Amino acid sequence: MVAERYLPPWFSVAPMMEWTDNHYRFLARLISKHAWLYTEMLAAETIVYQKGDLDRFLAYTPEQHPIVLQIGGSNLENLAKATELANPYGYDEINFNCGCPSPRVAGHGCFGVRLMLDPKFVAEAMSVIAAKSDAPVSVKCRIGVDNHDSYNELCDFIYKVSSQSPTRHFIIHARKxxxxxxxxxxxxxxPPLKYEFYYxxxxxxxxxxxxxxxxxxxxxxxxxARREGAHGVMVGRAAFNNPWYTLGHVDTAIYGAPCSDLTRRQVLEQYQxxxxxxxxxxxxxxxxxxxAKPLLGLFYSEPGNGLWKRKADAAFQHCTTIKSFFEETLGAIPDSVLDSPVGKPPSDFIDTFANLNGILPPPYTEREQDVLYA
Incomplete structure (x- = not known):
């Protein structure tokens, strides 16, 4: 079971189309060992119709665990087939998209957030997905759709899906x-955030x-948010646009792991x-x-960042290796930036960690030590 292998999803990176691909997730895992990572949404039909080329869509490096596959769709047969095809890849959770408002998805595709209007179907879909997967299942949704935005309607959706399927985890985007x-x-x-619905x-x-x-x-x-009682928190574009600082303190300030002396230069050497x-x-x-796309936020707000991006844009036109790309661009970044670690977490992180998790930092249980210090 996932719980035996990884720490809980107190922090996760949101699934983002054209952003949270294999390359981004590899970079994210170099910076944070414990953040839960999500794939881009994959339509069930894509998996089914590309079953001769599944690695292109479903394979990932083993370092990316814990990792969640997000599936979208509105056809039960295809959802079942897609989940069955994905199961051998060993994802740690399968998440069903009931939150995407894109016209291609919620409009023409008739899935994504539109499915919040049909909780009975969502429950059926979750039962089908769970039956074809060895991993736990979850739903990502909004708090409502158009004028169907009352708290009672949200409760009706959660109740029907959870009582009629094995779904026990919901990721709530607190906007309709x-x-x-x-x-x-x-x-x-x-649409305004309504955190009060979540709590x-x-x-x-x-x-x-x-x-x-x-x-x-x-x-x-x-x-x-966790001090207010949130079981877990999912962060989106900040984790892509500023990965060094957003992800760099996750392990220490959220999971209580020992401070790391990891530098950007070391990350780039492994990424190359x-x-x-x-x-x-x-x-x-x-x-x-x-x-190289996921690297473009690595020097966010640092000296040399603007020049680095201009050099990168020029290098994309002719560089044929990541090595040559780095040789042509990294001169824009001062050594002091490349070689400085992310730094210590906020000074009160020990108290925060203790208050949130009901435990103190070290000593940990034997299993927690294995995970934290691996």
């Missing part, structure tokens, strides 16, 4: 979705586990080996640009 008239980007910021779920469904998502962008905010090993693995893909 508007299906007509605004873009997916606007759907991430225009009410904790009260009203004490036997379920809820992760909060939406508007939380720093480790301080993560721990503030990985990157050059995967270039062109699938014909012309991935390219140097594809592999």
């Amino acid at each position: 979705a508007l299906l007509n008239g605004i873009s997916p980007a606007d759907n991430r910021k225009i 009410a779920l904790l009260r009203d469904f004490p036997d379920l586990r809820f992760t909060i998502n939406g508007g939380i962008n720093s480790i301080d905010e993560v721990n503030a 080996v990985y990157g050059d090993s995967v270039l062109g693995k699938y014909g012309l893909k991935p390219t140097v640009r594809d592999v």
